[in-house]
Amino acid sequence: AQTVTQSQPEMSVQEAETVTLSCTYDTSESDYYLFWYKQPPSRQMILVIRQEAYKQQNATENRFSVNFQKAAKSFSLKISDSQLGDAAMYFCAYTGNSGGSNYKLTFGKGTLLTVNP
Amino acid sequence: DTGVSQNPRHKITKRGQNVTFRCDPISEHNRLYWYRQTLGQGPEFLTYFQNEAQLEKSRLLSDRFSAERPKGSFSTLEIQRTEQGDSAMYLCASSFGLTSYNEQFFGPGTRLTVL
Numbered sequence: 001a002q003t004v005t006q007s008q009p010e011m012s013v014q015e016a017e018t019v020t021l022s023c024t025y026d027t028s029e030s031d032y033y034l035f036w037y038k039q040p041p042s043r044q045m046i047l048v049i050r051q052e053a054y055k056q057q058n059a060t061e062n063r064f065s066v067n068f069q070k071a072a073k074s075f076s077l078k079i080s081d082s083q084l085g086d087a088a089m090y091f092c093a094y095t096g097n098s099g100g101s102n103y104k105l106t107f108g109k110g111t112l113l114t115v116n117p
Numbered sequence: 118d119t120g121v122s123q124n125p126r127h128k129i130t131k132r133g134q135n136v137t138f139r140c141d142p143i144s145e146h147n148r149l150y151w152y153r154q155t156l157g158q159g160p161e162f163l164t165y166f167q168n169e170a171q172l173e174k175s176r177l178l179s180d181r182f183s184a185e186r187p188k189g190s191f192s193t194l195e196i197q198r199t200e201q202g203d204s205a206m207y208l209c210a211s212s213f214g215l216t217s218y219n220e221q222f223f224g225p226g227t228r229l230t231v232l
Binding site: 045091095103107110 | 120121148150152157158160161162165172175208217218220221223224
């Protein structure tokens with residue numbers, strides 16, 4: 001079974017600084033996708049960024065980028081120029097592209113990010 | 118279209134009662150998913166539909182749980198004979214397309230409290 005581990009329950013960052021959230025996963029599949037979702041307090045979860053495992057190039061979305069290390073099964077999220085609105089719970093998630101994990105997301109336990117003014 | 122909606126947003130019930138939640142996905146989204154999220158945990162997959170067909174159910178979904186998506190539109194999740202362990206946030210998500218890469222759009226959730 002696929003597992004996703006987020007080893008940092010909480011992180012904090014100063015406004016305008018950079019922070020990196022860690023995520024590791026375990027899978028025997030070769031074709032899969034990885035995601036970072038953001039869940040603001042009392043708000044619904046939204047997609048931040050996603051990565052296709054077969055692509056070597058790291059995904060980037062404005063201030064958000066990932067460091068995808070396939071061999072190490074690591075998928076960290078870097079937030080640059082942190083803003084107060086970035087404060088939220090961040091979830092790393094995995095889904096396979098074949099077999100039993102197809103379509104469903106497997107989430108980590110999340111990292112609560114605090115942004116200090 | 119304003120996104121995925123869920124009703125009710127909060128539900129308090131007594132142990133042993135039945136509850137039903139509703140999810141309205143984004144129009145034209147062919148896939149609909151249910152997840153359960155407990156305090157301090159990430160969401161856990163319960164079941165998903167492609168159009169009206171329920172294609173996968175997690176082993177977390179005991180016989181007391183049933184989900185439907187008639188006509189491939191809205192979906193309902195019913196819990197019979199609720200137990201205190203059912204207390205959680207129930208999240209619905211929808212997506213369009215046929216690959217796992219398609220973004221899942223989440224609703225605000227229904228928070229269930231079983232007394």
